[in-house]
Amino acid sequence: MAQQVTGQAGQPGGALNVVGRRGPNIDAIDRVTGQAKYTADIELPGMLTARILRSPHAHARVVRIDTSKAEALGGVLSVITYRDAPKVMIWGSRQYVLNDRVRFAGEAVAAVAAVDADTAARALKLISVEYEPLPFVLDPEAALAAGAPQLFEDGNLEGQPRVVNRGDIEQGLKESDHVIARTYRCPTMWSGSLEPHAVVAQWENDRVTLWCSTQSPFRVHANMVAQLGLPDSHIRIIASYVGGGFGTKSAPHVDETIAALLARKARRPVSLRYSREEEILDSNTRFEVKMYIRMGVKKDMTLHALDIRAFINQGAYHTRLGGLGNHATHLYNVPHLRTVQNRVHTNVPNTGPTRGVGDPQECFGLDSAIDEIAVEMGWDPMAFRLKNIKRNGDPIPRAAGGAEDGRLVTQALDRCIEAGASRIEWTRRNQAPNTAQAGPIRRGMGMACTERTGGGGLSGAQVKVFLDGSVIVFYSSTDIGTGSRTTLSMIAAEVLGIPLKSFRTVAGDTEAAPWDGGSQGNRTLQGTGRAVEAAARDALRQILAGAAPLLKATPEELELVGGSIRVKTETARTMTLQQVMERRGRSVVGDGSIAQGQQGTDVERTSAAHFVELDVDTETGKVTVIKYVSVHDVGRPINVTIVENQIEGGTIQGLALTRSEEMRFDPRNGRTLNANFLDLMPPTMMDFDPRAIEAVIIPNEGLAGPFGGKGLGENPCHPGMAAVANAIYNATGIRLREVPFTRGAILRALNDQRPAASRTA
Amino acid sequence: MRDDEPNVPEASVSRRAFLKGGAAATGALSSALLPETAEAQLPVATTPDARRTMVEMRVNGIPYRHEVPNHTTLLEFIRGDLKLTGAKAGCDRLQCGACTVIVNGRNIYSCTALAVEVSGAEVTTIEGLAKDNALHPLQQAFIEHSGYQCGFCTSGQILAAKAFLDRHPTPSEDDVRLAMSGNICRCSAYKRILESVMAASRAMPV
Amino acid sequence: MENFSYSRPATLRDATAQLGKEHGRVAIIAGGTDLLGEMKDELAAPARLVPVRHLREMQGVRTVGAGLRIGAATPLVDVVENRAVQEQAPLLAMAAVKVGTPAIRNMGTIGGNICQRPRCWYYRNNYPCFKHGGSACFSALGENDFHAILEGGPSFIVHPSDTAPALVALGASARIAGPGGRERIVPLDAFFVTPRQDVRRENVLQPDEILVELQVPNAPAGSRATYVKEMVRETWNFALCSVAAMVTLSNGVVSDVRIVMGGVAPVPYRALKAEAAIRGQRLTETTAAAAGAAAVEGARPLAKNGYKVPLTQATVKRALLSLA
Known part of the structure; x- marks a missing residue:
């Protein structure tokens, strides 16, 4: 039953016993002993191994496909092509699971299931496909030019450009005392997890269970309902242990449906595990964004006009998942604003939200431009930000848009900035780029800000209290490494007064738990967390009602504390929870399905300020982070250890984007050249010295989340690129407007900076 | 999910799809989906590959003897033959470390070692670390x-x-x-x- | 990965007898770190693997006369940790520890390290390039950020090994066993071949030959050496450029010098001009910079790897200065 949840959560008047502490995860033993079962670890009797045949062409028509030899191979139990696949687009995408038209190199064209991996691999080689290659396009602006190869009949632009207007942008720029126009670009970047996608599909009659590595079981569920044409009750999605997601597992892909179709045809369970290369090519990776920014300021240090024209390279298919964040509309006050987002389809692999829906990319452009204009005006970029950030009570859009119809509440970005400046000792920063210093090393400081929603929408959970007094929290969003099993249990433990050690969880199961929006977009804590809180209250109400006659009191006179139920005014009148439950004779199930949306005009956001001090080696182009301070408003942290771990890890992921992880495409054929870790180079423990990274949590309390908590997961990944670019400028005077900041880019820029006579060719 | 976009529409999408596809699909599929018994004999691959070798190794102190195709990696051997799934396949190219195990006292990437090459060795996996119910x-x-x-x-x-x-x-x-x-x-x-x-x-x- | 025949030869002679006359048909496996990746990626599909790690001649480090004999199948970790290597040829230990990661050094061997195939992404993606018997180098007009600035053409791969530049600088030789017990000794500066000499291969090994051991003369008395490697990551990368440098100073003046660079040319590149520039000089900022400039003389960068010129220049300069 949906209920509106508003107002402050928490034990009225009571101190918190569980929430706000440090501590290990409740599932830690499973993780350190190898007992945690990820999808690829599941083995069912008679299970087959599946493999996918993928297109070598970036854009082609499948003229002919002959699977007869593969089907004839002993040990092959099913082969499917587009002829076997539903003509139903994948959730959030324009892609068919298998099609006679491919739009990126690496797209699935057929799949087989066989008794073992060798046989499946051999079968793939026996499938003959005749392609008619079509012209392809990789660049989003080129894709909109006249005569560009067309991916779809209605063109390469997804829908209409998303336009936000506030004030009058041209007038605002005219009124400004200083205007800059700059272009920034983030290329397509790998942003995936360590665990590749994996699915196990098992049919029982006309019901199917899919174990899969997803962040969002009910999104996969919705897709499977559509793909398989089955009632929703016939499909069960289980995503128990998930080896990271970062957005790349936030949407359904082709894998779940392919596994289900193969299993149905073979009448056997099927396991489909992506290779690393497949994972890089065929999950949604971080999309390219090119931003043309014009920014105007008044002499009084106010941001007066901001114009962003963005081209978002969505790749081949995904439609609902690309775009910028809301930095332009929600982070700074600016009377004249226009943003135009062109979401473009090209023949690069699918992209999507990855630790931010365009937030890191937008942050790079916007917070670089903020820095550039401040420098040109002779202002301290931090002071400029403090002057212009939205503060409590400031008008702010209630939704993604320009109209400032709400008011910002529980904001703490100003305190984040001040705390970060103090930790990094911002006053030590170079007043001007450090070009005169002796020796090749230049040191500089930079900063950037971010903000985002903390989540919301529909969430559900159940809390079941057993006769022995132990508890299971059932929920259908996931623990992708965010510690939600622990955090959600802590919320329930706080409400129930039952020790945390009595808690277990069933995560990511669409049949065991109520509907939930999933674990993406910062939302698990604020959404599922509130649902768990409601479920725990419901369970508590039932427990106290059951205990009341036993303790000869009314339920209102009772409390559950430390695993015992007692009369509040007479604490010696007590029974253990176990005693009460055994007398009750049956378990208690508390339900907590909730709907959260924007209520009234109060707008709550979650924000952060990052500061970096770094060295640039002007002879080798090497950048070394000396100190990095990540200051976050997370409302009230539920588990401080988990919050710090998220901040530290997200910070390193943001830093990784400054140095490597760009996907490189061969312009001659559109194939990805570096779909492996040696070439994408994700950070090791030797990179970005973890000791240099400091996570700071600003004391605050939110409104929407449980116990004042706010969503966090995505934000730590946002500011790294802008903060580092700004620090490189502060160190050297070179301004890098394209990530990653490679040795080549830095050495070239340094060379261009030199007087003409001393440049190398 | 788009920032700020309440995910109510998703729910209605799935409900609509349910109403549209539901009843017909149930009838159409149930007869086609008589389950095979799980124990049913699997067919074998066409040509059993003769290029196999008997591999012996002690894993977590327990001796194992398995005949495997020569190209079986140590990771495949541990996960597939021995059903020890603590070692993970993250990249299968010695580029990530998720498959790390200890062979004769040295950590190696089991994804890129052949089981036949490790024959005779002492192997430790994560499952072998806790001793007498005490964590390492x-x-x-x-x-x-x-x-x-x-x-x-x-x-x-x-x-x-x-x-x-x-x-x-x-x-x-x-x-x-x-x-x-x-x-x-x-x-x-x-x-x-x-x-x-x-x-x-x-x-x-x- | 396709399956293959596999049986352990009892002796080196048995091992060479298993090899054929055709590259690629039979492969020698030692650490397997490069070979198995090539097989998984279908760049190689040998019908037979010949394991050699167990062969006595190919194992371990021995001191013989004024030098070291290092079995080609010796794991890199044993090279790094070997006291004789550390004392008699410290440059080699410094380079070997820069290979990959601890696990790769536990698995990979020194012979495999110098015989590894190119890391060029066109090669690794199985483009029909020169290395695969084709007639083009796709990097020349393609994505060539990591390709050769020296000695390039017609293939622009770079030599990926860390130990090879060190071994060349040390004046090491390769002992090679052929069929029927035949043997030959090849100095390492003649072991590696440029694309102009043989566009498909990176060294002189014939299909029926095995690299048995490396013979490494002791570093000259009083010499100093260093290996400097520039990478994108701090570790676990092939070099953007690397420099193995060894100098002997007499009265503060460079009397003997070897400078060999990795990651910049299709072979370990001996920077003879840089050696000439620094020989007879004191090691100062100025002379080291001049040697750095001389090291990249004649460099012909491609469209996207121009940065390697100043990077290599700086790396040579710093390597030399660190020895002052």
Whole structure:
């Protein structure tokens, strides 16, 4: 039953016993002993191994496909092509699971299931496909030019450009005392997890269970309902242990449906595990964004006009998942604003939200431009930000848009900035780029800000209290490494007064738990967390009602504390929870399905300020982070250890984007050249010295989340690129407007900076 | 989900699809989907490959003897033949470290070693670390210091650390960083992994 | 990975007898770190693997006369940790520890390290390039950020090994066993071949030959050496450029010098001009910079790897200065 949840959560008047502490995860033993079962670890009797045949062409028509030899191979139990696949687009995408038209190199064209991996691999080689290659396009602006190869009949632009207007942008720029126009670009970047996608599909009659590595079981569920044409009750999605997601597992892909179709045809369970290369090519990776920014300021240090024209390279298919964040509309006050987002389809692999829906990319452009204009005006970029950030009570859009119809509440970005400046000792920063210093090393400081929603929408959970007094929290969003099993249990433990050690969880199961929006977009804590809180209250109400006659009191006179139920005014009148439950004779199930949306005009956001001090080696182009301070408003942290771990890890992921992880495409054929870790180079423990990274949590309390908590997961990944670019400028005077900041880019820029006579060719 | 977009529409999409596809699909499929019994004999591959070798090794102290195709990797052997799934396949190209196991005292990437080449060796996997129901000090330290997030790399991290600490019981932080640099933690819980290994080095008998 | 025949030869002679006359049909496996990746990626599909790690002649480090004999199948970790290597040829230990990661050094061997195939992404993606018997180098007009600035053409791969530049600088030789017990000794500066000499291969090994051991003369008395490697990551990368440098100073003046660079040319590149520039000089910022400039003389960068010129220049300069 949906209920509106508003107002402050928490034990009225009571101190918190569980929430706000440090501590290990409740599932830690499973993780350190190898007992945690990820999808690829599941083995069912008679299970087959599946493999996918993928297109070598970036854009082609499948003229002919002959699977007869593969089907004839002993040990092959099913082969499917587009002829076997539903003509139903994948959730959030324009892609068919298998099609006679491919739009990126690496797209699935057929799949087989066989008794073992060798046989499946051999079968793939026996499938003959005749392609008619079509012209392809990789660049989003080129894709909109006249005569560009067309991916779809209605063109390469997804829908209409998303336009936000506030004030009058041209007038605002005219009124400004200083205007800059700059272009920034983030290329397509790998942003995936360590665990590749994996699915196990098992049919029982006309019901199917899919174990899969997803962040969002009910999104996969919705897709499977559509793909398989089955009632929703016939499909069960289980995503128990998930080896990271970062957005790349936030949407359904082709894998779940392919596994289900193969299993149905073979009448056997099927396991489909992506290779690393497949994972890089065929999950949604971080999309390219090119931003043309014009920014105007008044002499009084106010941001007066901001114009962003963005081209978002969505790749081949995904439609609902690309775009910028809301930095332009929600982070700074600016009377004249226009943003135009062109979401473009090209023949690069699918992209999507990855630790931010365009937030890191937008942050790079916007917070670089903020820095550039401040420098040109002779202002301290931090002071400029403090002057212009939205503060409590400031008008702010209630939704993604320009109209400032709400008011910002529980904001703490100003305190984040001040705390970060103090930790990094911002006053030590170079007043001007450090070009005169002796020796090749230049040191500089930079900063950037971010903000985002903390989540919301529909969430559900159940809390079941057993006769022995132990508890299971059932929920259908996931623990992708965010510690939600622990955090959600802590919320329930706080409400129930039952020790945390009595808690277990069933995560990511669409049949065991109520509907939930999933674990993406910062939302698990604020959404599922509130649902768990409601479920725990419901369970508590039932427990106290059951205990009341036993303790000869009314339920209102009772409390559950430390695993015992007692009369509040007479604490010696007590029974253990176990005693009460055994007398009750049956378990208690508390339900907590909730709907959260924007209520009234109060707008709550979650924000952060990052500061970096770094060295640039002007002879080798090497950048070394000396100190990095990540200051976050997370409302009230539920588990401080988990919050710090998220901040530290997200910070390193943001830093990784400054140095490597760009996907490189061969312009001659559109194939990805570096779909492996040696070439994408994700950070090791030797990179970005973890000791240099400091996570700071600003004391605050939110409104929407449980116990004042706010969503966090995505934000730590946002500011790294802008903060580092700004620090490189502060160190050297070179301004890098394209990530990653490679040795080549830095050495070239340094060379261009030199007087003409001393440049190398 | 788009920022700020309440996900109510998703729910209605799935409900609509349910109403549209529901009843017809049930009828159409049920007859076509008589289940096979799980024990049913699987067909065999066309040509059984004669190129096989008997592999013997002690894994976590237990001797095993299995005949495998020559191209079977140690990771496939451990996960597939021995059903020890703590070692993970993250890249299958010695580029991530999730498959790390210890062979004769040294940490290696089991994805890119052949089982036949490891024949005769002493192998330790994560399943062999706890002794007599007591966690290894490294496991204890990874719990106490939260040296992980998603856990997919954790088996490998702990085994790389074990092979290192067994030889270098009193390392510096920089020693540990170098020793652990062949194991990617994509969640980047590096600060806490470093703390975990340092704490374990202090807890372990020298 | 396709399956293959596999049986352990009892002797080196048995091992060579298993090899054929055709590259690729039979492969020698030692650490397997490069070979198995090539097989998984279908760049190689040998019908037979010949394991050699167990062969006595190919294992371990021995001191013989004024030098070291290092079995080609010796794991890199044993090279790094070997006291004789550390004392008699420290440059080699410094380079070997820069290979990959601890696990790769536990698995990979020194012979495999110098015989590894190119890391060029066109090669690794199985483009029909020169290395695969084709007639083009796709990097020349393609994505060539990591390709050769020296000695390039017609293939622009770079030599990926860390130990090879060190071994060349040390004046090491390769002992090679052929069929029927035949043997030959090849100095390492003649072991590696440029694309102009043989566009498909990176060294002189014939299909029926095995690299048995490396013979490494002791570093000259009083010499100093360093290996400097520039990478994108701090570790676990092939070099953007690397420099193995060894100098002997007499009265503060460079009397003997070897400078060999990795990651910049299709072979370990001996920077003879840089050696000439620094020989007879004191090691100062100025002379080291001049040697750095001389090291990249004649460099012909491609469209996207121009940065390697100043990077290599700086790396040579710093390597030399670190020895002052």
